[in-house]
Amino acid sequence: MLGSIPWSPFPVVKPLPLVAHVLDSFRTCNDFELKNLMLDLHELNKFDKAGFDRNEIKWNGQMATALHSCGSQLGPCPCGCRLHAFTEERLTKGGLQGLLVRLAGFAKCGHILYPSYRHVHPDELALLNGMLPGYEWENPKMALCALGQLASPLQSVWLGLPAFVPYTLAAGKPCAWGSLYSETAKYSENVANTVANTCLAVFLSL
């Protein structure tokens, strides 16, 4: 029914978009969010050994790929798929893959002073994965499990559009991109522009 579909590679945006292009700032978390997302002393100790720097989200860089376990490698998975922390063997082989945001202040453990960190907030991770933020998650850390393994909507749209657009145009239906842009702009103009540029690249390639 659809005929042959002209698949093409996802466009490479140049210059590469940075975290700073998508987020206006890292979020100021409320007490509930901080309690859920702040690293405890055990996590701080492990990330200190692994290197905070290589696990921190760089404001002027690109975020590492989010994983289902990005907020829970050192404890049970909130979704229930894993009852224990990653084994030392697995951590030694694969390393820690955190998405950390620096907080003001330090945490003291005996005579050791660690810089305070939290895990990425679900709204930040949603935006950086190309998804609208603002969903009211009951458990922020569990939200990271879902957001850490989704297919980015931008890439899903990229795959779906070549099939969807000819169909909607043939059916005389309006394109939904205008409303998508205005909805996205409510959260961040930067993200709205990124979405718009990606959509434009999609249309130009059709």
Ligand SMILES: [Zn+2]
């Ligand atoms: Zn899980």
